[in-house]
Amino acid sequence: MIYFFQIPEIQDDTKLQELPLPAAQLDLQTLQYLKQVDQLRLQYKTCMNYNKIIEIMNLNDGLSNYVKIYDDYLKTNVEILAIIGFKEAQKPKFRYKTFISKDIQEYSTEENSNPEACAAEIMITRYSYAFSFQLDAFHHIQFVLKYINQTFNEEKPFKEIEKIITEINKSLNIFHTGVQPIRRLNNVINDVLYFLVQKQNTLIPEFKQTVFYSVKLIIETNANSLYIEKLRIMREYKLLCQVCKTSFSKLSISYERLMEIQNEIQSGVFDFLKAGMLFYKAYAFWAILKQNHILIEQENYSQKSFNLLSFEICEITKYLTYLYQQYLNMKIDSDYYDYGMQFFVNMFLPFSSKLHKTHDIIRHVEIEKPNPEYIFNIVENSIDYFESIPQVNKN
Known part of the structure; x- marks a missing residue:
């Protein structure tokens, strides 16, 4: 985007x-x-x-x-x-x-x-x-x-x-x-x-x-x-998630700063910033779903139990649907908006729906249930294309 x-x-x-x-x-x-x-x-x-x-x-x-x-x-x-x-x-x-x-x-x-x-x-x-x-x-x-x-x-x-x-x-x-x-x-x-x-x-x-x-x-x-x-x-999903979190944070800062002089700034800039924040947040959640799914397939429960991984999947899949509805309601006539929409429709939601059908029927043992915003907030926020070290084959 x-x-x-x-x-x-x-x-x-x-x-x-x-x-x-x-x-x-x-x-x-x-x-x-x-x-x-x-x-x-x-x-x-x-x-x-x-x-x-x-x-x-x-x-x-x-x-x-x-x-x-x-x-x-x-x-x-x-x-x-x-x-x-x-x-x-x-x-x-x-x-x-x-x-x-x-x-x-x-x-x-x-x-x-x-x-x-x-x-x-x-x-x-x-x-x-x-x-x-x-x-x-x-x-x-x-x-x-x-x-x-x-x-x-x-x-x-x-x-x-x-x-x-x-x-x-x-x-x-x-x-x-x-x-x-x-x-x-x-x-x-x-x-x-x-x-x-x-x-x-x-x-x-x-x-x-x-x-x-x-x-x-x-x-x-x-x-x-x-x-x-x-x-x-x-398939560098962890790094992808971190870059999305960083991008979300940068657009959030930009949005807050420009809102201080909103009456002086073209409205189209704010449309992009709001769409971009939703896009990067949704993309980060998609990457978390991929990571959790891979850990379950590998039966790797060294960091999180199956119960927690599965519960996170259920919560994130529901939240992705909510983010999609927010994005849909924006109805921006622009190429960048259409670009983001194809990710929601053709990648985020199909994979999310597939996982939801599997994990929603599982009875999860009582645990401290982290909500999606908490899961998103604890993602590291220090990776950026221009600044990150190391990077994956930058050149």
């Missing part, structure tokens, strides 16, 4: 080399540097937009082949903050498309201070970098989306299973490249952009720290969405 943000494209033709600078800064080296930055920014602007990325994809090319150009421009952002942001230069009039603001489709830095304008460039370029690489991975993701439902039946192995894993790996590698600038900035945002952090109430959502962090979490769960399919195919 992946959420594709619109790319916040650069809309202006600002040339930094033409901005009036104090005489003390008008040395040849600085002017040459600004000229170089303008060239890099133009290249970045030309490539990091929806139409250009689609064109590159249609040529069977990829953004990864031009990473150095994009990275070279990102490296100049902080230097420009020092040269123009904190000096008595004319403020740059940057202009961008927005991607998460509810009522603002385009934003100009004309009314911002110099530091704020340069900070806007730093943040927007990192958003556009991440979102562009996610879009660039779509031709790999398409294959996964097209055939993933043919992997649900483990008794009938899908002949293209290795191809699916290959496409997942390619997608994850592209996602990994795209998210790095956001993750690096997140680590130093309080130091580098401290003046933005102090003005959260007056900024548009794109420049609020809480939005920046929330978007980072959503991007990370996008990668996890592919990673869990690889884990499922490899």
Whole structure:
């Protein structure tokens, strides 16, 4: 389940080399540097937009082949903050498309201070970098989306299973490249952009720290969405369950943070977050059912008795039906919602129903009966595609 943000494209033709600078800064080296930055920014602007990325994809090319150009421009952002942001230069009039603001489709830095304008460039370029690489991975993701439902039946192995894993790996590698600038900035945002952090109430959502962090979490769960399919195919159910729990937690945090500024955020983002939380919780429960079922088949009762394993199965199967009804009631018109629905209908519920028929007729000895929420809450919450060590064949 992946959420594709619109790319916040650069809309202006600002040339930094033409901005009036104090005489003390008008040395040849600085002017040459600004000229170089303008060239890099133009290249970045030309490539990091929806139409250009689609064109590159249609040529069977990829953004990864031009990473150095994009990275070279990102490296100049902080230097420009020092040269123009904190000096008595004319403020740059940057202009961008927005991607998460509810009522603002385009934003100009004309009314911002110099530091704020340069900070806007730093943040927007990192958003556009991440979102562009996610879009660039779509031709790999398409294959996964097209055939993933043919992997649900483990008794009938899908002949293209290795191809699916290959496409997942390619997608994850592209996602990994795209998210790095956001993750690096997140680590130093309080130091580098401290003046933005102090003005959260007056900024548009794109420049609020809480939005920046929330978007980072959503991007990370996008990668996890592919990673869990690889884990499922490899039958790594325990790790799969942990990744689902982590994804649920990240979307929950993102939801809580964005709800604090709900009136400023596009409603579609909240629809995704609510659907995603239900999806990952249901997927985690499905993985727990698989683990319990395997332990019973192996007669492995070293950690849990048959009685407890069977009881958990009964409780979880009923709870999955409840989660499905919640998901069904959302009725969201989107590809990601349809993606989640096929898992409920074709994988979660059929397996759940099969186990329920077997274990519901068993008389369970009186025990301390854990409810499904308790079972879910005790799942480890520390595994993530980008952060977990060890990982299952990450490369």
